[in-house]
Amino acid sequence: MKALKTLAAGAALALAFSLPAMAAIDVNGVKFEDIAKVGGKDLKLNGAGMRTKLVIKVYAAGLYLxxxxxxxxxxxxxxxxxxxxxxxxxxxxxxxxxxxxxDGINDNLDKAEKAKFVTQINKFGEMFASVDQIKKGDVLHMDWVPGTGTVCELNGKRIGGTAIDIGFYNAVLRIWLGDKPADSSLKPALLGDAK
Incomplete structure (x- = not known):
């Protein structure tokens, strides 16, 4: 009987260690789950942090890779x-x-890159024009989906067109990860270096 209990305890422990950890990161009350499904694939939360302008909190951001x-x-x-x-x-x-x-895109692209992506940049701007106002608590996903392109959703509803060039998606990422990031404290947080 004791051997059976030991075996059952060992099996339960093995099962617990084999299950994926689903720890969320909390950024000022906003929870970012450890895994997001995009294009049928599980992505891992690379990092998350708060975008501030002066002392005003603008949005919490999470990067999934x-x-x-x-x-x-x-x-x-x-x-x-x-x-x-x-x-x-x-x-x-x-x-x-x-x-x-x-501004974030322009700060991190040179003239040749801007010229290459001008049509997609304009469509990106038009996407925001299609939304009246963005409210506290609204969730904006900007996804790169291979074979489809850059897809944006606001509160689960697709907005804007699709930009098919990976270079454009990378230009969007450079808003936060480029040489001149929108927020110098958010960049290391997205890279997983948050203190």
Whole structure:
């Protein structure tokens, strides 16, 4: 009987260790799950943090990748789907959010890159124009789905068109991960270096 109990306890322990950890990261009350499914694949939460402007909290952001990495060049070169999730920490007009995105893209692209992606950048701007206002608590997913392109959803509803060039998605990622990130404290958090 004792051997049977020991065997059952060992089996339960083995099962517990074989189950994936589903720990969420909490960013000022916003929970980012450890796994997100994009394009039929499970992505891992690479890092998450808060975007602030001066002292105002704007949004919590999470970066999901096929494999965790702290190297920006490696992240930009990854195969497979990727996701950036933004959860708004305050109400913001679509014009202000569009301007912030456009500024972030422009700050991190050279003239040749801007010229290459001008049509997709304009469509990205139009996407925000299609939304009246973004409210506190709204969730924006920006996904790269191989074979489909860049797909954006606001609160589970698809918005805007699809941009098919991976280079454009990488330009969007560089808003936060580029040489001139939108928030210098958010970049290391997304790279998994949060203190």
């Amino acid at each position: 096929p494999e965790k990495s702290r190297n920006v060049a490696e992240i930009l070169g990854m195969e497979g789907p990727r996701r950036v999730t933004l959860v708004m920490a305050r109400d913001i007009s679509s014009e202000d959010l569009a301007k912030a995105f456009m």
